[in-house]
Amino acid sequence: MVFDPSTRNEVELSSLWKRIPGILVFGSGSCTSSNLFNKDLNHLANRYEGKASFNLIYIREAHPEGGFQPMLQNDFANEEIPPIQDPSDLESRCQAALDFRKRKGLNLNFLVDDIDDPVAASWGAWPTRIFVVGSDGKILYAGDQGPWYFSVTKEGWHDPPPSFLESEFRKRPFDRISLEEFLETHFSDKT
Amino acid sequence: MSEGIRIWILITSLVCYSGCEQKPAAEADAFSGQTVYNRDQAVEIILTRSKNAPVAGEFALD
Numbered sequence: 558m559v560f561d562p563s564t565r566n567e568v569e570l571s572s573l574w575k576r577i578p579g580i581l582v583f584g585s586g587s588c589t590s591s592n593l594f595n596k597d598l599n600h601l602a603n604r605y606e607g608k609a610s611f612n613l614i615y616i617r618e619a620h621p622e623g624g625f626q627p628m629l630q631n632d633f634a635n636e637e638i639p640p641i642q643d644p645s646d647l648e649s650r651c652q653a654a655l656d657f658r659k660r661k662g663l664n665l666n667f668l669v670d671d672i673d674d675p676v677a678a679s680w681g682a683w684p685t686r687i688f689v690v691g692s693d694g695k696i697l698y699a700g701d702q703g704p705w706y707f708s709v710t711k712e713g714w715h716d717p718p719p720s721f722l723e724s725e726f727r728k729r730p731f732d733r734i735s736l737e738e739f740l741e742t743h744f745s746d747k748t
Numbered sequence: 749m750s751e752g753i754r755i756w757i758l759i760t761s762l763v764c765y766s767g768c769e770q771k772p773a774a775e776a777d778a779f780s781g782q783t784v785y786n787r788d789q790a791v792e793i794i795l796t797r798s799k800n801a802p803v804a805g806e807f808a809l810d
Binding site: 558623627673677678679697699728 | 780781785786791795797798799802803806807808810
């Protein structure tokens with residue numbers, strides 16, 4: 558169960574892939590990956606309009622004010638992100654989601670995880686991750702762990718994870734191709 | 749039914765019930781609802797949850 562940030566109404570997650578396959582991009586306003594790929598996500602959403610629904614599930618902040626702030630070495634990650642407080646209730650998380658959508662101009666369907674993170678926990682989605690679910694409810698694409706393998710386009714941006722993390726991730730068969738490559742292989746675009 | 753068997757059934761039932769009651773708590777995500785303050789906490793959350801993340805071919809969680 559997730560929430561519509563505008564109405565605060567509950568939304569069944571399964572409604573996102575009921576008619577056509579659903580793309581679930583998990584992220585937050587303080588997440589570098591989510592900020593970097595807004596234009597690419599918009600581009601893919603336009604390109605595959607009517608073929609799949611594009612949804613951003615707003616989850617716990619990756620790097621809230623006063624929280625974990627990694628030193629990103631990659632110039633590509635040099636993105637201006639305003640300080641964001643970690644929401645303490647559903648209301649403030651909904652507002653954070655609406656602020657992020659407005660700031661980045663994303664034309665994705667926005668939904669919000671509850672404040673105790675049930676969806677992010679069960680999908681292993683924090684801090685960021687991508688899934689594609691078929692209209693039969695089966696997962697078609699389970700992107701590997703973000704931020705290291707969060708790949709919207711063919712050009713990755715993040716350094717590989719430390720080896721002890723890498724060996725853990727290899728125990729599960731997650732997908733390492735980008736969302737763009739997956740869509741090109743499995744879906745015809747509208748052109 | 750003898751008194752001894754009745755007591756045995758009662759004790760067995762209580763043990764089974766309390767065991768079932770404890771299961772959800774043991775499976776709860778200790779990090780849910782928590783702000784992430786440092787790298788160690790971030791890594792622990794990722795490692796814990798990544799093991800449970802669904803993979804292609806599985807049915808999606810609602």
